Each structure stands twice: as C-alpha cells, then as structure tokens.
Amino acid sequence: MAHDVNTKTAVKNAYRITKVRGKTALRIRIPGGCLHAKHFDLLKHLAEVYGDGLVHLTTRQGLEISGLDYAGIPEINRLIMPLLQDLEIGIGVEIHDPAKGYPSAGTRNIAACIGSRVCPFANYDTTSLAQRIEKEIYPNDYHVKVALTGCPNDCIKARMNDFGIVGMVEPQYDYQRCIGCEACVKNCASQVTGALSMHKGKVKRDKRRCIGCGECILKCPTAAWTRNPAKFYDILIMGRTGKKNPRIAEEFIQWADEDVVVQVIKNTYKFIDEHIDKSLPKEHIGYIVDRTGYPVFRDKVLEGVKLNSGARVAKHVQWGGCRYSSDVFLSD
Amino acid sequence: MGWKFTEAAFKDLIVKLKADYTILGPKRFVGQGRFSDTDLIRYDEIESLDEIVWNEKSTFSPKEVVFPITQTLFYFIEEKFLEPKLDENKILIFLRPCDINGIRRLDTIHLRNGPQSDSYYAQLRERVRFVMMECMEGFDTCFCVSMKSNITSDYDMAVRFGDDEVLAEVKNDDFTRYFSLDLPRVEFTPGFVQENTIKVTVPDGGEISAGIYNHDMWNEYKSRCIACGRCNTTCITCSCHTTTDIFYDDNMRAGERRRTWACCHVDGFTDMAGGISFRKDNGSRMRFKVLHKIYDYNKRFGEHMCVGCGRCDDNCPEYISYSSCINRLSQVIQETDACVKIP
Ligand code: SF4
Ligand code: SF4
Ligand code: SF4
Ligand code: SF4
Ligand code: SF4
16 A cells, blocks of 8 residues: 655654554653543543554653554544643643644653652652643754653653753751751761751751752651742753763752743753754754853853842753763774 | 620730730641641741631640740850840740640649759740630541540630631630620630540550560561651650750850750660660650550559640651550550459
C-alpha cells in the first residue's frame, strides 16, 4: 500500500515516525504528570480500537499509543479532544483548533515529581507550577525540556533537563522554641550539607551552605523551625542526555521566586530565536548555549526580569559531563 | 445565667480586655506547618476574635504559655545575679476543658511535688486566667472522657462560639467591667463532651509487677519509635525541663541560667555525669512515658497525669498510638497481674 504522509506535519502533530512502515504512535502530553482517572476509558479505547492495544509510559510522563494508522490521524485527533480540553485548554493553554490534535511537539511535556500534593518532602505543588509553565511555553516548536521537582532529592531527575526547577524553602528559626534536641543539626549533617551547628544549646544556620531542602523543619519537634510561606526555587540549567556531551544541569539562580522561574523560561525562547542555527533541522538549547557562552544566555534571559531580593545568580557555570568524542580508550 | 454577645460585642470585649490582659489563644500560622502548604496552629497572642481557631485542635498545647519552652531564670555577672524583669500584665488564655485539666497537672508538678514549690512557675501562673472554650464533640483522637478530664469548673469565663454570636458564662466578676450589662441575659452554662470515639481502659490503682516492666509489648517500640519527642512537646502534661548555664560569647564572666523543655523520648534525657545514661532503647522510653502518664503519677497524686487530649496520637510521625498502647497495656496487665483492678 502506498503511503503519502507529510512526516513534518505528522511529527509536529505529536505523531512519531516509527520503525513499522505505515504505523505511527501518538504522544499524549500530561503537564505535571497528573492525570484524572476518568481519561483512562478514552486511552483504553484508543489503544484497543485504533492501536495495538499497548500504551507506553514515556520518560517524560507522557503516554505513547502505538500501532496507529497514519490514515486514522484526523479521526484520532477528534477523539482526543477531551484530553486536550482537560489537560491543555483547561489549564489556560491556547489551542486554536482542538479538533486537529496537538499543535506542536518540540517543547516537550513538562514533567514533575508528585510534589506537595502527596510527598512530605516537597516544598511546592509541582503539578500546578508545571501547568502554569505549560501555559506560558506551549505550543512551541523549539526543543526545550523542563522538569519540576519538589525538593533537592530530585526524584524527577530535573538535573537531566534543560531547565530543572527544584523547590526550596527558607527555614525560619525561633530561638525561644528550640529545645536543643539536635535532631535538625544531626540530620542536616548526615543527609544534606551540614549547614547547621549547635551553639550553647541552640542552633546556628550557615546561609551560604543551606540549600533550602526543608528537612530541618520536618525534623523539628517544637516548630522552632517553620517555613517561610513564600516559595523559592533553584533554577538548574542545561542538563541533557544524548550522543555528544551528556551532562547534568548546573545552578543558575538560587532562591528565585515563581515569577522569576516563569519569566526566565519564557525569555529562553527569545534567546533561541536570536541564536539558533537556522541551517539545521533542529538545534537543542544546550548546544546553543555552548556556542554563545553562559553570559550571553544569562543576559538575554534576565532581560526585563525583576529579580526578587535574595535571589542569587551564578557568576559562572561550569558544566562537565562526558564527551563521547574524546578517545578515553586510547585506541590506535 | 449567661450573656449573649453579638460577634461585634464580643470583639469589643476583647479589645477592652486587652488593656489589662495579654490574651492568648490557638492561632493559625498560614503556610507555616511542617509540610508545604499546611498551617501551624499554636498558642500565641491574639489581637482579635477572628484569630482564635476554636473549631480545630491546636498542634501544640497551651502549656507553653504557663511553662515557656525557654525561660531565663536569672542573669549572672561574676558573683552578682539579677532576675529578669517581671511582666506585670495579667494573662488570659482561651482553651479547652482537657487543657485546663492539663494545666492543673502542671500546677501539681511545679507547685506541689516536693517541699519547695517552683517560684518561677508560680510567678507566671498567678497571672493566668482561663476562658474555657466549650467542647461538646471533641476530635477523632480525643479520649478525655476516659481520662475523666472532659469536665472542669476551673475557669473565669466559658464561651460557646456560634455563627454570629457568642454565649458566655462569666464567673469572674472583674470581667463584667469590660462589657455593657445591658447585653441580653440567656440561660447558658457550658456543656461538656460525654463520649469520645476513642475509649481507653486505664489500669486503676494496685501495684504493677516487674513482669509488666519487662513485658515483650514494649519491644515493638524499639524499632517503631524514632525518639523524635513530638509526643512530649505537643503534650499538655509533659513537664520536664533541663537547666543550663550559658556564658555569653563576648564575655565569659557573664551569662544566664535558663531552663528548657526536655523530652523523655529524646536522646540525652537521662545523660548523667560520667557518661551514664538509662533507657537507651526507644521501647523503654515508651514504657517510661506511658507508665508515668497513667500509673506513677496516679500513685503519687491520686489522678492520672494524662488528660486524653490525643495530641501525642495526632503528631507521632510513626503512627504510634499512645491510646492504643494503654488499651494494650491494660489487657496485658489483666492477663498477668490479676491483682490490679481494671475498671
Ligand atoms: S523530589 Fe522531593 S518532593 Fe519530589 S517526590 Fe522526590 S522527595 Fe518528594
Ligand atoms: S533547609 Fe536543608 S540544608 Fe538548609 S539548614 Fe535545613 S536541613 Fe540544612
Ligand atoms: S530540631 Fe528544633 S528543637 Fe531540635 S535542635 Fe533543631 S531547632 Fe532546636
Ligand atoms: S499523653 Fe497524649 S493524650 Fe495524654 S495528655 Fe499527653 S498528649 Fe494528651
Ligand atoms: S512522637 Fe512517636 S516516634 Fe516520636 S518519640 Fe513519640 S512515640 Fe516516638
């Protein structure tokens, strides 16, 4: 059977060109990784009636339904309207013609750990922030990966993303309430950075060493440590996997507030616009930053951003990672 | 007989009382709970009626008002010493019946345990007056009825909060100076909760044999309890403290003596000179606490220390239920110590 498929259109529409000729796979976005159980009926129907009965869980918390016919795309797009309605339009994403399926697939699903809806360690509601960022950056063709994690445990592996947003909390200390039990001090030393020390039966915190994980607050039996209710974030940048130079993301701005996070990510698209190599079919943001250097990136994404007081911007960033091109095997 | 206040009239009463009283009540600290996006409810000075959280149980008890977490007893410079300036203001606390009964336990420990009463406690306690918040329902972990601490008459005023009115019984005549006597009179005396969902059977009287101290039931807590001390810090009746001399950094010849709460579940509680300490495992700490609350204290003072406020159950991160433990203990006693009377 002859297939006349515009692969560019299909890919932009979130359908993958698979190894099986004539068959495609659809990637469902789930911003923030939280899906209402009611949608499982539709997903089951799609997979069983149109696909091969399988649903793959993607690493970015999407769902991939495989074994679909290219010819079925228009019909499937109409069928998935409730998903777009609930998971995209419902959170404020603008999609002009929802009957035509996903308008783009370059900017990947925003992944998030389970966050403060469930996890006691979390410093914010990761799903809600993922939805706010989705609204600001989707649909977009540029290849950008954002992941949100509730605390520095980083269960979502935000450090493997172009933007990793880590929740921080500022612990507030009430000297009078502290009974000197040392629970916070011992825990910070063994589990975190050792930012706390005992001094005459009370606790001192070294601000420069504190990463805002909030474990001291969790440990304290008297609420001598409490949360500053304002939310703060550690913005990690330009981590990646891939064939050239996989590496973990490094600190860009610590103690940023939510607006700074959102604006920096939005501004990144302007930076890409200016600096992307247009001769290539696509270029990954991390490699663009490698080319321009960190200061050019920093200055562009901070344009017009009102940094909250207390936010700290990295003076320089040094990425490491592995370079496949270097011949560590010293072969002939 | 009681008085019927409109919400506005009661607000006004609080404003007027504030001229002579420091008023404390259970207050909400938004977003300052242990976990993200949760609130902390603890006792603190209140500015207006709206701040009093009367329909939820506070995480921490009003104990910290009469028995401060950290208290400076005196300052010293070389051989001279000086006591901190006394706050003269009277203190008014909004609290529940169980907590009033709990503070009576604190009174007993500080004022009537041993030949010397605790003057620091006495000085503060003398200034305290109670506004009892009527508690007719309780909460899901309360067992005040089993502990016979659901009822009290030890209050200056009792209040029932309604949607837009407050009914009050005023026992202390001094308070009538602060509101208009033209307010409507109503038939009101506060009710008390008569039954909790949780019921505990407490061993009453008699000697507990050594078999109970060494019983296997405590071993389970060796691994379950993480010795965090929350059951102690949130408890209205835990009254232990430790005393320390602090020498100031800038001049080691000056300093202060202070006392701070201490917790029998936490490491270091039994540390003594020479590196000796007892109850190293958390199971024996659980045994110590439980028997202190519902056996030892009773033997000495004729009523149980625990008032069944349930805060220990509410706050244990390891879901150790103290009330379940008492019931289990009673069962074990019944099986092993037939001589102890179980009501
Ligand atoms: S990253 Fe932190 S908040 Fe998120 S699931 Fe892991 S421990 Fe919880
Ligand atoms: S927030 Fe984390 S790093 Fe900072 S003091 Fe507390 S435990 Fe240590
Ligand atoms: S955990 Fe709380 S009470 Fe214990 S030493 Fe730390 S601040 Fe003080
Ligand atoms: S032992 Fe538990 S129930 Fe009893 S008074 Fe203390 S906190 Fe309340
Ligand atoms: S609150 Fe629970 S874990 Fe903590 S010391 Fe008490 S019994 Fe042990």
